[in-house]
Amino acid sequence: MKFYEATEDTSLGYTGNLDDAVHKWSLPGAQPCPTCRAGGGITGLQYPCVDLSSLPEHELKKLSDPWPVPAEELARLTELVRPFVPSWAVLKPGAAFGPITGKGINRVGDLFMQTPWTLLLRREALEQLQSSGLRGLQGCPIQVSFRGKNPPELLDLQLRLYGRLHTACFPPDLKPPCPTCGNPRDKRLPDPIILDAATLPTGVDVFRLEEIPGYIFVTERFVDAVSGLGLVGVKFQEREAR
Numbered sequence: 001m002k003f004y005e006a007t008e009d010t011s012l013g014y015t016g017n018l019d020d021a022v023h024k025w026s027l028p029g030a031q032p033c034p035t036c037r038a039g040g041g042i043t044g045l046q047y048p049c050v051d052l053s054s055l056p057e058h059e060l061k062k063l064s065d066p067w068p069v070p071a072e073e074l075a076r077l078t079e080l081v082r083p084f085v086p087s088w089a090v091l092k093p094g095a096a097f098g099p100i101t102g103k104g105i106n107r108v109g110d111l112f113m114q115t116p117w118t119l120l121l122r123r124e125a126l127e128q129l130q131s132s133g134l135r136g137l138q139g140c141p142i143q144v145s146f147r148g149k150n151p152p153e154l155l156d157l158q159l160r161l162y163g164r165l166h167t168a169c170f171p172p173d174l175k176p177p178c179p180t181c182g183n184p185r186d187k188r189l190p191d192p193i194i195l196d197a198a199t200l201p202t203g204v205d206v207f208r209l210e211e212i213p214g215y216i217f218v219t220e221r222f223v224d225a226v227s228g229l230g231l232v233g234v235k236f237q238e239r240e241a242r
């Protein structure tokens with residue numbers, strides 16, 4: 001099986017955008033680590049199908065503010081959210097939940113990437129891809145108001161996390177992770193990305209890379225289905241898996 005990285009394709013003029021678009025709730029960022037100073041949030045941990053609206057208002061307010069909080073408070077909020085998320089979800093600072101809210105510009109293709117880590121599909125496109133047998137496609141509504149007539153009905157994909165980068169794509173002088181917080185101290189991303197084939201999923205056709213969740217990958221089956229149906233808005237670049 002071949003694997004591809006999905007990125008936005010504006011070549012056909014699909015330059016739509018969601019202004020100030022954020023998921024409704026998120027875990028706050030982490031305060032800087034005393035050893036390596038890393039803090040803030042992780043990009044790409046998004047669970048748009050999670051509904052936290054039954055939590056008390058004062059907690060939802062805390063889950064609407066990305067400002068870093070002490071580790072104890074972060075742990076408390078993480079446990080508060082855990083019963084609402086799928087068992088496979090990775091919960092780290094900055095993890096986002098619920099529908100994207102904001103305003104939109106309606107020039108989106110069948111598939112639309114708001115950011116490299118946010119893949120949305122028009123409802124018709126999602127249904128066509130599901131009917132063609134693709135696995136792992138769960139889309140949830142967004143709360144974005146579009147100007148003009150015929151606003152697109154976009155669904156935000158809730159993607160599971162799988163897979164690691166192959167050790168061969170890291171430089172030999174890679175620094176070990178921080179002994180205090182476990183965060184990587186070397187922020188350089190491998191170029192080119194090589195995937196560790198043994199860690200890639202066999203039962204889904206679209207997923208986030210667990211090691212770098214800001215990257216979305218699809219299988220050859222996904223690329224073939226998109227191209228067979230003539231769907232546009234996203235391009236795919238093959239990445240070596242070994």
Ligand SMILES: [Zn+2]
Binds near residue numbers: 034
């Ligand atoms: Zn650290």
